[in-house]
Amino acid sequence: MKILVLVKQVPDTSEVKFNENGVMIREGLQSILNMFDQFAVEEALRIREKYGGEVSVMTLAPEQAKSALQKCLALGADKAYHISDRAFGGSDTLATSYALSLAIKKVGDFDLIMAGNQATDGDTGHIGPQVAQFLGIPHVSYVEKIENVEGDKVLVKSLLEDGYRMIEVKLPALLACIPPPNFEYSNPSMMGIVKAKNKPYVWLKADDIDGDKSRFGLNGSPTRVMKMYPPPKRSRGEVFTGNYNEAVKKIIDVLKEKKVIS
Amino acid sequence: MLDFTFTEEQEMIRESVRDFAQRKIAPIAMEMEKTKQIPEDVIQGMAELGLIAPTVSTKYGGQGFDAVTAGIIAEELSRADPTGSIPVFYLVQASWGHVFNKYGTEEAKQEILPNVTKGKWFLGIATTESDAGSDVLGTRTTIRKEGDHYIVNGEKMYISGVREAYTRGGGHITIAKQFPDRGAKGMTMFYLPLQQKGIIPTYVDDLGREGISTGGFTIDNVSIPKHYLVGEEGKGFYIVHEGYEYARGLIAVICAAAGLKSLERGEKYLKERKAFGLPLAKFEALQFRLAEHYTKLSFLRLGSYWALWTYDREGQKKATRFEVSKAIAMAKMFASEWSTQAIDEVMQWQGAFGYTRECTDQAAWRAIRSFAWAEGSKEIMRVIVARELLGKEYTAYK
Amino acid sequence: MIEDYKGILVIGEIYEGKIRPVTFQLITKARELADTLNTSLSTVLIGYNINDMAKEPIYYGADKVYVLDNKMFDPYIAEVYSAVLAKFIDQLKPEIVLIPATHTGREYGPRIAAALQTGMTADCTDLAIKNGRFIQIRPAYGGNIMGEIFTPNHRPQIATVRPNVFKARDPDTSRKGEIINSAPDLSGINIRTYIKDVVKTTVAGAKKIDEAKVIVSGGRGVGSKEGFELLKQLADLLGGAVGASRVAVDLGWMPKSAQVGQSGITVAPDLYIACGISGTIQHIVGMKDSKIIVAINKDPNAPIFNIADFGIVGDLNEVIPIFIDELKKVLNK
Ligand SMILES: Cc1cc2nc3c(=O)[nH]c(=O)nc-3n(C[C@H](O)[C@H](O)[C@H](O)COP(=O)(O)OP(=O)(O)OC[C@H]3O[C@@H](n4cnc5c(N)ncnc54)[C@H](O)[C@@H]3O)c2cc1C
Ligand SMILES: Cc1cc2nc3c(=O)[nH]c(=O)nc-3n(C[C@H](O)[C@H](O)[C@H](O)COP(=O)(O)OP(=O)(O)OC[C@H]3O[C@@H](n4cnc5c(N)ncnc54)[C@H](O)[C@@H]3O)c2cc1C
């Protein structure tokens, strides 16, 4: 089984700080492997352990994202592909998934492609489905678990808002994965880190993936981010301490007035 | 070429250990003050990551790491565990695992080290006795050869990890006198399993590092096989210093890390706590203390890594034994003192809360205080540095 | 030519035999946009045996309703929906397409954009027309930043839009519109996805939080699974649903379907009562658009108080029973 996991390095948004104007401070934000992708990698490694095969990882990102790929290798992935070229700067999801799909076609036949359901920065969740579309293969989003692999089919658990579906999909396919509640991610072992150094690490440039260059980067991106700003803030209301009865009465009065209760 | 950076690989190691330590150790650290033991899942987690005796070669389940890399792990464990328990659990096994790996017999290494690196057994060091600490030559425990094995008699005291080795398995690298008339050349080192007839453990109620025991044991006519010798007969005194030095370097890093981490907690407190209408952080008298302690500990941290780096250079034949002894002794000389002073200051900032057992920093203070003695006292560090500066001929005693 | 693209299209979502409420929310908003742009509004419904629902979108503002009815469309499968809808859109040539940002919408939607090689904006929380441009507003970086996205040179402009960020208007059953049964183009569809089972994890009878007008939500401070009983009493009294923070879900106290927040569900009820929830950004992004927020927390510094209209500093086990008693008096129960 040849598995490819698409991974992205993201700023650690769980530790975001704001300046006095409520603007997010981006400096000093640590870069981490998108947690959804770490889950996908770990899931891929479990499949490899059970059914044999090889796990590769791929990113399209500037050079500094190397540490994210290296982490995947340290966790146990066998091979890394790093697509890095100025030509890809400013890519939106369409341009990103187009380039990724070309690179995938270029480097080999994969039985299974995995991705995170979403990246915690851009957070669009587009890349998985769009790569699948460009490759002409089926995909499933919100995959919380890969139940089993049988012949050329995988059975997965895909979450709905109020439950889940068990879906069987024919390979090659793409699975966009979401870590289950209380997912305990692994840290790379010392041995894994040492071994990672000697695993194949392949750099790819725009010239290495055959495709329509006008569809790369900013030029190939239909969407434009016009503006970014901090989310509108709600202001602090009235906070009561002590006498609960009085506080509760006051709140209920307002709820009545606003017709929330009648 | 002066380059204060770690390798890419070392940075990855730090990141992995930090994340693990902050997730799995930091939240339970203060609980060890009461439970008096390191949770088993933490030990297993450490073993899975390869953090137990990573200085041992891969052949025996270790990582073959050098001293600087071992120091990085020590630093991250220390930042996560203010009680010092896990740092001690780590540093003793890393240092003495290194010695065992270097001087143990092949047979003993195959038998013992994999159990250590897997987190099953504990490997400690036992040199101190009730009547002999700094003065190793004053050791009273004896070892004599009898046929194809050895017989040991005596006692050891103030030893880390006695309960751990006695209950989990494993033992201590121990020093004893074999040839009383040969002075430094009469000491022999060997591995002493604690789970056997003739070993009776005792425990001391010491001040800190509550998650790991301190104790001692009597050794009554205990027989050990030949292959348990660590190094040749009569070489013990020299080999023990190599282990001490390793441990001292790691201790220096641990002290710097614990102190800096305590200052981080203190910084936060200074900003939050108000007195006379101002956050404490606005008072320059306190700012200065923060700046001074931070500076001292940052230099300590650098000096510690430099000492470990010097240790590694000896292995590459780029530094001499004496340079290593001196560098390491310099790093450890002020380590406990500066760190406890900084932590003491942070306790002070917290007012009366600083004097309660709920305060994290007092646990750190009690832990770090131990390193003014453990693995060589701060006075002995001065003795060593002075000896290297003035020459052996100015040593006051033999 | 981008001038060839005209009108707004809302893709309706059918779930458990009904049109999902989010569809009507999008139609309501799209009506407003269409009026600003002076253009028409269509809805497409895709499913099986859905003809009798076809009128409903008109009540909310659609001018035309296209019905793609085929056995192949039930159950929903991403590769089928995306292929059929991409072809449909390619023929209809709307300038704007709105898709519900439900799990299903976010699954098949991006494939449509890739198939049509056009831009798509994800998970919008607001939409606007500024200087004739269609501006799509969405959170990123875990809700820490808002971005305004615009697609200048490609059509259609596609967006998925979060449920509950817009309110559906009251249906106007007298509104008239056109219903068009179109034959879906099924050529070249190759099904490789098979639905083996559908399992609901919501507790039977429990109200869904994304449709409730009142939500009583609990976090770690509730202390146990049993602790949620108290919240349920309050919710029942208010005719509301019980929600939860992720921690409460992770601890197994509440089902995932009750989780409010970034990795759960976005809600915007009239009243949101947060009990024992600290108020981290990941939780807040999921409920900050609630009309009235009440927080009960024993920590006076809990960030939840910074966004609450009313806060009570106290133990929820003391405060909620008082709340229940007082409410009973007011509601005469
Ligand atoms: C504020 C803001 C808003 C944006 N909004 C939009 C928008 O609405 N529409 C749009 O088209 N673009 C948008 N972008 C651009 C978009 O973020 C980038 O194109 C980004 O590179 C990919 O999108 P994502 O982070 O949302 O990935 P997602 O689609 O959320 O990622 C899902 C998975 O795809 C894989 N993946 C994602 N990126 C890569 C990669 N570079 N290499 C390998 N695997 C990858 C990973 O497995 C990941 O878990 C926005 C950017 C910003 C800053
Ligand atoms: C918590 C803890 C754990 C320990 N764990 C271990 C362990 O695992 N294994 C082990 O073998 N030992 C262990 N020790 C013992 C430690 O190594 C000794 O305490 C240390 O070597 C000092 O020996 P001592 O206590 O016998 O003091 P002594 O040697 O009796 O010294 C008493 C004091 O005199 C000072 N002094 C001695 N000689 C000189 C001199 N020449 N010039 C100036 N001052 C001098 C010393 O610095 C000290 O302050 C541990 C100690 C502690 C506190």
Ligand SMILES: Cc1cc2nc3c(=O)[nH]c(=O)nc-3n(C[C@H](O)[C@H](O)[C@H](O)COP(=O)(O)OP(=O)(O)OC[C@H]3O[C@@H](n4cnc5c(N)ncnc54)[C@H](O)[C@@H]3O)c2cc1C
């Ligand atoms: C990528 C990502 C996605 C996430 N998605 C979500 C999400 O969708 N939804 C979500 O909720 N979280 C999410 N989180 C988690 C989030 O960061 C917080 O960990 C979580 O919201 C905290 O839950 P809590 O408020 O219940 O617990 P805590 O933060 O532990 O707060 C418990 C609160 O209860 C109070 N309390 C305790 N006892 C009592 C009492 N007796 N009476 C009154 N008050 C009491 C305490 O003072 C405290 O403020 C996400 C995190 C990440 C990194």
